[in-house]
Amino acid sequence: MGILEVQxxxxxxxxxxxxxxxxxxxEENTIHAIIGPNGAGKSTLLNCFIGKLIPDTGSVVFNGTSxxxxxxxxxxxxxxxxxxxxxxxxxxxxxxxxxMIPCFAKRDGAFKLNALSRVLGQxxxxxxAEQMLVDVNMADKRDMIASSLSRxxxxxxxxxxxxxxxxxxxxxxxxxxxxxxxDTNNTIDLLHEIKSKRDITMAxxxxxxxxxxxxxxxxxxxxxxTVIVEDMPENIKGHPKVQEAYLGTPAEG
Amino acid sequence: MDxxxxxxxxGLDKGSAYALIALGLTLIFGTLGVVNFAHGALFMIGAFCxxxxxxxxxxxTISIDPEKKDFLGQPLKVETPYVHNWFGEATGSxxxxxxxxxxxxxxxxxxxxxxxxxxxxxIRHFYNRPHADQILVTFGLAIVLQEIVKYFFGANxxxxxxxxxxxxxxxxxxxxxxxxNAIIYPIWRLVYFAFAFAIIGAVFAxxxxxxxxxxxxxxxxxxxxxxxxxINIDKRFTFMFGIAAAVAGLAGVMYGPxxxxxxxxxxxxxxxxxxxxxxxxxxxxxxxxxAGFLLGILESIASTAWATTMIPGINQIIIYLxxxxxxxxxPRGLMGRKGVMEE
Amino acid sequence: xxxxxxxxxxxxxxxxxxxMLAPFLLNPFPSDSGLAQFxxxxxxxxxxxxxxxxxxxxxxxxxxxxxxxxxxHAAFLGVGSYAAVWMYKLVSYxxxxxxxxxxxxxxxxxVLIGYxxxxxxxxxxxxxxxxxxxxxxxxxxSVLSNxxxxxxxxxxxxxVYANDPQIFHGDHLPNFPHLFGLSMxxxxxxxxxxxxxxxxxxxxxxxxxxxxxxxxxxxxxxxxFGLILRAVKTNQTRLNYTGLNTRPYTLAAFVISGxxxxxxxxxxxxxxxxxxAERMQWTASGEVxxxxxxxxxxxxxxxxxxxxxxxxxxNIFSKINDNVLHQWFSFMPDGIEDLMxxxxxxxxxxxxxxxLGLMFMLVVTFLPGGLVEGGQRIKTWWANRKSxxxxxxxxxxxxx
Numbered sequence: 001m002g003i004l005e006v007q008x009x010x011x012x013x014x015x016x017x018x019x020x021x022x023x024x025x026x027e028e029n030t031i032h033a034i035i036g037p038n039g040a041g042k043s044t045l046l047n048c049f050i051g052k053l054i055p056d057t058g059s060v061v062f063n064g065t066s067x068x069x070x071x072x073x074x075x076x077x078x079x080x081x082x083x084x085x086x087x088x089x090x091x092x093x094x095x096x097x098x099x100m101i102p103c104f105a106k107r108d109g110a111f112k113l114n115a116l117s118r119v120l121g122q123x124x125x126x127x128x129a130e131q132m133l134v135d136v137n138m139a140d141k142r143d144m145i146a147s148s149l150s151r152x153x154x155x156x157x158x159x160x161x162x163x164x165x166x167x168x169x170x171x172x173x174x175x176x177x178x179x180x181x182x183d184t185n186n187t188i189d190l191l192h193e194i195k196s197k198r199d200i201t202m203a204x205x206x207x208x209x210x211x212x213x214x215x216x217x218x219x220x221x222x223x224x225x226t227v228i229v230e231d232m233p234e235n236i237k238g239h240p241k242v243q244e245a246y247l248g249t250p251a252e253g
Numbered sequence: 254m255d256x257x258x259x260x261x262x263x264g265l266d267k268g269s270a271y272a273l274i275a276l277g278l279t280l281i282f283g284t285l286g287v288v289n290f291a292h293g294a295l296f297m298i299g300a301f302c303x304x305x306x307x308x309x310x311x312x313x314t315i316s317i318d319p320e321k322k323d324f325l326g327q328p329l330k331v332e333t334p335y336v337h338n339w340f341g342e343a344t345g346s347x348x349x350x351x352x353x354x355x356x357x358x359x360x361x362x363x364x365x366x367x368x369x370x371x372x373x374x375x376i377r378h379f380y381n382r383p384h385a386d387q388i389l390v391t392f393g394l395a396i397v398l399q400e401i402v403k404y405f406f407g408a409n410x411x412x413x414x415x416x417x418x419x420x421x422x423x424x425x426x427x428x429x430x431x432x433x434n435a436i437i438y439p440i441w442r443l444v445y446f447a448f449a450f451a452i453i454g455a456v457f458a459x460x461x462x463x464x465x466x467x468x469x470x471x472x473x474x475x476x477x478x479x480x481x482x483x484i485n486i487d488k489r490f491t492f493m494f495g496i497a498a499a500v501a502g503l504a505g506v507m508y509g510p511x512x513x514x515x516x517x518x519x520x521x522x523x524x525x526x527x528x529x530x531x532x533x534x535x536x537x538x539x540x541x542x543x544a545g546f547l548l549g550i551l552e553s554i555a556s557t558a559w560a561t562t563m564i565p566g567i568n569q570i571i572i573y574l575x576x577x578x579x580x581x582x583x584p585r586g587l588m589g590r591k592g593v594m595e596e
Numbered sequence: 597x598x599x600x601x602x603x604x605x606x607x608x609x610x611x612x613x614x615x616m617l618a619p620f621l622l623n624p625f626p627s628d629s630g631l632a633q634f635x636x637x638x639x640x641x642x643x644x645x646x647x648x649x650x651x652x653x654x655x656x657x658x659x660x661x662x663x664x665x666x667x668x669h670a671a672f673l674g675v676g677s678y679a680a681v682w683m684y685k686l687v688s689y690x691x692x693x694x695x696x697x698x699x700x701x702x703x704x705x706x707v708l709i710g711y712x713x714x715x716x717x718x719x720x721x722x723x724x725x726x727x728x729x730x731x732x733x734x735x736x737x738s739v740l741s742n743x744x745x746x747x748x749x750x751x752x753x754x755x756v757y758a759n760d761p762q763i764f765h766g767d768h769l770p771n772f773p774h775l776f777g778l779s780m781x782x783x784x785x786x787x788x789x790x791x792x793x794x795x796x797x798x799x800x801x802x803x804x805x806x807x808x809x810x811x812x813x814x815x816x817x818x819x820x821f822g823l824i825l826r827a828v829k830t831n832q833t834r835l836n837y838t839g840l841n842t843r844p845y846t847l848a849a850f851v852i853s854g855x856x857x858x859x860x861x862x863x864x865x866x867x868x869x870x871x872x873a874e875r876m877q878w879t880a881s882g883e884v885x886x887x888x889x890x891x892x893x894x895x896x897x898x899x900x901x902x903x904x905x906x907x908x909x910x911n912i913f914s915k916i917n918d919n920v921l922h923q924w925f926s927f928m929p930d931g932i933e934d935l936m937x938x939x940x941x942x943x944x945x946x947x948x949x950x951x952l953g954l955m956f957m958l959v960v961t962f963l964p965g966g967l968v969e970g971g972q973r974i975k976t977w978w979a980n981r982k983s984x985x986x987x988x989x990x991x992x993x994x995x996x
Contacts, residue, residue, distance in 0.1 A: 050837065076839035088834040090827045101827050102838045104820050110841040113848055115821040118599055122820065165839065288719050378961070384719050385665040386960055389889065392882055393956025400950035404942050524730050524878065527723045535720070566739025573731035577712055580724065584716065 003028040003169055003201050004049070009058030011044055018044040019055065020225045026169070026218075031195060031202045033212045036222035037246055042205045045222065046173055049203075050082055051075045063168060073110050079168035085177050087154040089161065091147035095138060098146050098157055099129040102164040132160040135197075136190065152183045156190065163194060172204045176211050188214050213237075221245060255426055255435040260554045262425065266442040266511055268549020269449030270296070273504035274526040275533065275541035276456060277497035283473035283536045284490045287376055288384060290391035293523025294398040295364065295498045299505025300514035301402055302363055303356035303413045310336055310349050351416045353509055360506045361499050368498025372491050395520065403516040413509035415441040420510070441510050448507050452500060453542055459496075460538075469493055473536065528576045534589025544587055548572050604814055607897060611810055615803040618642055619793045626790030630923075633915060636908055639783055639796035643867045644907045646799070646806040647860050652887040652899030653806075653813050654856020658849050659885070660894035661822060663829035665722045667881050668709070668729025672702040672854040674736060674876030676861025678747070681754045681871045684773065688764035689756075689869070691773045691780060691801065695862040702858020703851055710850035714843060717832070729878055736873040753872035773866045775801060780866055798867045805863060806900075809856060814896055816852070825849050826894075857884075886952070890959050892968030901967050906952075913951055916944040 006024035010017070019041045026032045036042055047053040048060055051072040060067045067075055076082075090098050103125040108114065120126075133139045136156040141149065146157060155175065162170055175191075176184040188211060194200065206212050212219065213233050220230040223245035229236065236242055274296055281289050313332035321329040337345035348355070375394060379387045414420060419440045426436035460466035471478075472486050505514070512518070529548055533540030554560060556568040579586065598605060614621065623637025636642065655669055676698035683694035713724040741750030748754055756762070770779035780798035787793075816822050824845055827835050832842055865871055874880070883906065891902025921937040921944070928936065943951045963970055 071841070072836040073839050073841045076837055082837050084837075088831055088837070090830040090834060092830040093823075093826060097823060097826075100820075101824060101835075101840070104824065105839040108820070110839060111844040113821060115816045115819045115848075115852075117820060118815075118818055119820055119823055120601065120818070121599070125820075161834075161838065288722075375957075375961075382964075383663075385659075385663070385722075386964060388665065388667075388719070388722055389885065390957055390960040392885075393953045393960065396879075396882075396949055396953030396956065400947065400953060404947065404950070520879075524726060528727050531720065531723050531727075565742050565745075566735070569734035569737075569739050570731050573727045573734075576727055577724075580716065580720075581712065 002026050003063055004203065005059075005061045006045075006048075007059045007061075009045070009048060009055040009060065011041075011048065011053065011055045018225055019048075022058070022222075022225070022227055024220055024227060024230070026201060026203050028201055029199055030217045031191075031204065031215050033204045033206055033216035033219045034222055035206060035209075035212055035219060040222040040245075041225040042222055043173070044225075046082075046171060046205055049075075049171060050080065076105075076165070077110055079165075080171065081162035081165055081167035081169070082171040083155075083158055083162055083173060083175055085173045087151075087158040089146045089154055089158055091145075093146060094142070095133065095144050095146055095149070095157055096129060096142045099132050099160050099164055100125055102161045103128050103132075106165045128164060132164045135163065135194075136160040152179065152186065155179075155187065159190065159194075163198075166198075167200065169201045169203065172202060172206075174206055175204065176206070176208055184208065184211060187211075191215055255431045256557070257554075258426075258429065258431075259436045259438075260557055261550050262436065262438055262442070263556075264550030264553030265446045265546070266508075266549070267552060268546035269446050270504050270508055270522060270545075271526055271529045271549050272542045272545025273449055273452060274501050274522055275529040275545045276453060276538060277501045278526060278530050279533070279536060279538050279541040280456075280493055280497045280500075282530070283538070284469060284493050285372075285376070285380065287379065287387050288391070289376070290388055290523065291371065291395040291398060292391075292497075292501055293519035293521070293526065294395045295367065295501040295519070296505040296508075296522055297402065297514065297516065297519030298367060298398065299360050299364060299502030300413070300509050300518060301406060301505075302360040302502060303353050303506045303509045304406060304411050304514055306356040306359050307349070307352040307413055310334065310352050310355075314338065347416075353413055353415060353506065356506045357503060360502045364499040364502030365495040367502075368495040369491060371498065372494040376494070377491075395523070399516050399519060406516065408516060410513035410515040412513045415444075415510035419444055445507050445511060449504065452503060456496070456500065457538070465489060465492075525572055528572055532576050532579045532586055534586030537586070537588040540586055540588030548575065551575060598811070600814060600818070604818070604896075608807075608811060608814065611897070611900070612807055615646065615807060616800075618645070618799075618803070619795050623791060623793055627792050628790060633920070634912065636911065638794055639799050639867075641907065641911050642796070642799045643802055643863075644911075645904045646802045647863045647867070648884070648887060648903040648907055649806050649900040650802075650809045650863065651857055651860035651884050652891065652903040653809050654853040654860070655884045656853075656888050656893065656895075656899040657813055657816060657825075657856065658853040659888060660899075661817070661825035661829065662846055662849050664714070664717065664846060664850070665885070666713075666725040666850070666853075667722050667878060667885070668725035668727075668732075669853070669857050669884055670878070670880035671709070671729040671732040671876045672706055672857035673861035673864070673880070674732065674871070674873065675705045676702040676858030677865045677871035677875060678736070678754055678861075679858070680862040680865035681756065681869060684756050684865075684869055685754075685760040685762065688762055689769060689771070689773050690764070691775055691862075691866040694773070695805075695859065695866060698862025698865070699855050699858045702861065703855040705858075706851045706854025707847070710847050710854065714846050714850060726878055726881070729876060729881055733873055733876045733878070736876055748871075748873060750873070753870050755870050773798075773869050801866065802863045805859060809859065810896075810900065817896060821845070821848070882956075883952075886956050886959070888966075889964070890955070890966050892966030893964075895966070895968045898966050898968045905967070909951070909955075910948055913944050913948040914946075918945075 002025040004024070004026040006022055009019050009022040011019040022045060034042055034045065044053065048055050049067060051067065051070055051074070054068055062078060062080060065078055090101065100119070107125060130139070133142055136159055138153065138156055138160065141153065146154070149157060176187050179187065191202070192215070195202065204212070204215065216233050218230070219233055219236045220227050221236065221242050228241050228245060229239055231239070274292060277295070278289060278292050281287055281292070311334050313334045316331050316333065318329045318331045323329045334345060334349060336348050339345070340348065371394070375390065379390055422437045422439045424434060424436065425438045427433060460470055468486065468489055472490065529544045530541055532548065533544030551571055552568060555571040560567050598608070600608065619637050619642070622642065623635050625631040625635050651673060659665055679701035680694035680698040683697045687693060709725065709728045713721055713728065716724060736748040738750055740747040769777055773780040775797070778797055780801065782797050784795040785792055786795065824835070824840060828842055828845060835842055861875070887902035887906050888899050889902070890905060891900065892898025918937055918941060921940055922933065925933040925936045941947070959966065
């Protein structure tokens, strides 16, 4: 029984079939990678998990609750966080404030009119936010304005913001896109570290095979809108179907 | 039936003005991504182009006619417009009489120049600023333009009559087979509608059939890509701004005989034109035109005694009510495209 | 005690001292001197300072924090005024219930308008609020003023008539808005040498509300709620994917700022028991926007500064006529004097709106951060200059 179960999902844009009969099962407490060539439907699939798109048919069930037709913030409150391809942070606010906001969201729910309590007086939230910054090695940048951070630090900050909510499932959309090799390796280490410290499930969409094979415990290969293989990393390497999807010709021999 | 037709006709002139202003607003928004709160002021400046031309044409020499006396027994002062002296009395007075249509020729270069100056001098600097800043700076500009006009022309409306030949009314009802005198309609309003129609047609034809128009349309859907093709899109957009200003100005020139121009007519029309743009769908040219006529006609139907006895004052708020209903049911407007001004 | 930081408390104290001592501070020139025309220490003007200060503080909660630019906030001010005058007409001239009703009615009205307008953001939101405000203006000006149902008394404006019920009105009470018998119109005049200082009841009544309003906005900005409102301005996508529902947050901000506007409207009716539709016009909405940006969007003190600045200039500029101008430039040779008067003439007197429009454009273009930012820039420049004098090299700008 997986934490995220996707069954028979179809999605078409006009005449173009983006997803056809996608089945996917993300096991609890694993790192699950979704790979595939460009245009395979990875982003469309991810958008179906977070309430941005609604599939034409099929079901997406997270921890026993259907995610179809509910709003992004409701999905998040169920325990699904998302890291974006380009980090989405509150760029006008300080790093510390950035991390406090998800803490408030976790503690107070989707809306609370606590207009008369003080941010300075919220010890639980402040301690947690501090801890999160320590976890991603950003404690020294606590008072910087987020927009002035380097790209790598923005990514770390976004990660800290997602983790501050103690999500059950963390969705990562190409977390190393556009990064230099060193940054990519740092990110891999960071994700390993996070995984080792807490019970968390991660679903990663990624192009970079180095990242995929250093992290994933299970891999689904998406091609032309459908999952062609779902298996352990060691079985994916050299799998004829995967080679065909990527290279366009059946593997020889 | 004839009553409804009459109201539809009555709505056409306001509808035409809304459509023309909204068309310009949409062109500017679509190409430059700027919301122009000073667009109503351009409409007003157009109307005052006609006022100015009329004043210039009636500039007179004053001579004293010793033969005649005025009511105080003083020798009568006779004002003779220069144009009478130059072209003879008959030609001279018909030139004055036709000052509003003549003002079209005068207004086109003036409005293009105003539009050009506005874009190059001010709005260009706001392309990369937040929408709120664009709204605020053009709002300030609108106040300034309005006050300048007030300073030179005063606060009272100024009559700009239509030429005599087209200033009467005709019985349209007869043409459609209704009873005599069922639908009496001022000729000038028909002229205005035909004029608006011609301008709208010209703008659409221009966008459709010229290379320039194609670039503009491409720019409206994807500015960056067109820029990548090496086409100097900025210059074309400036020209586009000039055209939008001219369209609003011409709408104002010709509107004078329907409603004597005053300095705040622009603001009055602006708010409604915004509503028109929103109802039509932000960024959709046909939507702007359609919504302009639709709301003009609705407003005129709501002004009938039949409607106002049912709901007092409905004519004052009908446009806003429709706008709210449209936005709640079709958030993108009647013909809005996906992705324009979405979060 | 006030649950504020030290810095905020000192700001609050400054505001309190300034408002309480305003009759002195705004009256620096002796009454018979030529400069007395620049004094602002008389009740009418001081009331406007604090009332529009409240209006701008409230507007800033919406625009400054969430970035939603409402172009229809004057509607709430107008509604507040109408509600207060109705309270006078039906119950009594006591201002307290009138102000309370003004706030409640404006709050309800803003729930209605906010609910619809906030379904859209950006330009759409601005246009929607503008449309709503114009609709309210049309409603107040003509629609809701007909013989069978006269809620607003149209063009004349709503006022109290002798045959109104005023059920709690007694003979011993003033025929003017009052606070339990203390007339809002009464002014204590204190002569001190060449100066005359005026202490007006309505001013102090409004000033206390402004201080409360300021304190509340301070608390709000420093609260988790305020933090999330600021996040709305920065990145709504992230906010939604952080599990927060933007709509109720923005609606709450909208309603709070609508209630501030209603309070300002009620207080306007407390200084003068009259409510007219022109208060709701969109130019009035534009004015509060200008006050907020001129002072400094999103800053605490900015809106108050902006409101005071605009109202003061409005007062001064409207008073200046050609005679005054001739007086000013009388030291110049005649020809130049006339030229100067001619140049300045269009901007003063009836030309105040021209100046206002120009100011709008200049502030938005060159000083989008308003007076507060301007002050900070001068401060930094000064500090840099001084330190470079000392050290002989430019100091680095301290991080914000």
